[in-house]
Amino acid sequence: MGRSPCCEKAHTNKGAWTKEEDQRLIDYIRLHGEGCWRSLPKSAGLLRCGKSCRLRWINYLRPDLKRGNFTEEEDELIIKLHSLLGNKWSLIAGRLPGRTDNEIKNYWNTHIKRKLVSRGIDPQTHRPLNSAVPGVPPAATSPPSLPVTEISLISSSLDRRPHGNGYYGREKLEPKAEPLREDNHCTTSSGTTTDEELKAPRNRQQAQGGSELNLELSIGLAPSCRELNRNASSVTANTAESKLQEVPYPLLTVPTPAAAAAAAAAAAVCLCCQLGSRSGGMCGNCQSNGGSFGYYAQLGS
DNA sequence: AACCTTCTCAACCGCTACCCG
DNA sequence: ACGGGTAGCGGTTGAGAAGGT
Numbered sequence: 001m002g003r004s005p006c007c008e009k010a011h012t013n014k015g016a017w018t019k020e021e022d023q024r025l026i027d028y029i030r031l032h033g034e035g036c037w038r039s040l041p042k043s044a045g046l047l048r049c050g051k052s053c054r055l056r057w058i059n060y061l062r063p064d065l066k067r068g069n070f071t072e073e074e075d076e077l078i079i080k081l082h083s084l085l086g087n088k089w090s091l092i093a094g095r096l097p098g099r100t101d102n103e104i105k106n107y108w109n110t111h112i113k114r115k116l117v118s119r120g121i122d123p124q125t126h127r128p129l130n131s132a133v134p135g136v137p138p139a140a141t142s143p144p145s146l147p148v149t150e151i152s153l154i155s156s157s158l159d160r161r162p163h164g165n166g167y168y169g170r171e172k173l174e175p176k177a178e179p180l181r182e183d184n185h186c187t188t189s190s191g192t193t194t195d196e197e198l199k200a201p202r203n204r205q206q207a208q209g210g211s212e213l214n215l216e217l218s219i220g221l222a223p224s225c226r227e228l229n230r231n232a233s234s235v236t237a238n239t240a241e242s243k244l245q246e247v248p249y250p251l252l253t254v255p256t257p258a259a260a261a262a263a264a265a266a267a268a269v270c271l272c273c274q275l276g277s278r279s280g281g282m283c284g285n286c287q288s289n290g291g292s293f294g295y296y297a298q299l300g301s
Numbered sequence: 302a303a304c305c306t307t308c309t310c311a312a313c314c315g316c317t318a319c320c321c322g
Numbered sequence: 323a324c325g326g327g328t329a330g331c332g333g334t335t336g337a338g339a340a341g342g343t
Binding site: 014015016017049051052055056059060102103106107109110111 | 308310
Binding site for chain 1: 327328329330331332333336337338
């Protein structure tokens, strides 16, 4: 059938944005809020396609963006999240207030990849580059993506947490910052969320469904492993939390060939430990896994 | 100073998921 | 249930900056 172009290419500017264009976009969004990107350029008097406006706003003009260098903590968090989520830049960005998916993607490709390689870690698989462990496939063969069901569980849990930059991807469920405009009949990225909460029970069910889970426990200022385990033990075996506990991430826990073998065999490593909340040492899960520390713990500090 | 190479990152492109009539 | 329209995502590109010769 063929897709209609997102904009009338003949009458749109391309390339770098001028200050005037930026100002027009900022002014317009200040007045009317985000949303209805398709019609925004016309309304704002911009000779740009809506997509371009959206990108410009999200990646550059949003007032809550944190410009400047990434901190060491951000670096490590990105690495950990990437090892967990793969190239889900928008989800990763959701955990880094003030950072955009594009920014993180660029930063990953230009800095972190190199950093990991210099550490001897394959940036795609998060395995040691020269690991030749029996039973563990070569680094380049398998991306660190999780099974779809697990990804969606994680996405849902991530999405349920508000984050500072107010940027929510399609799957994100948390309400955004209140839009500035009063009314908008378009489906908006900023205004839908409230509606979304009403209209999208499917997503909510996915996230809740009797299995409320909160990855913040693991990623941010994580509670002790014990606490997480206690919480996990209080829910039924088939809840999302317990599923997360079961997610096999041998990729994350391969510091040595021996540990790699142990991890691959056990294939069940405590998430909180993988995500770096091990300040107090190994948790019970990891201990039962033959001492397969997440190697980030050793590298990160 | 001029040229070349490498690096960075903003912007674009194409695809997919989702919404709505 | 279906199809069109739109927003959002991830991969890629290319212009400009920075560094090297």
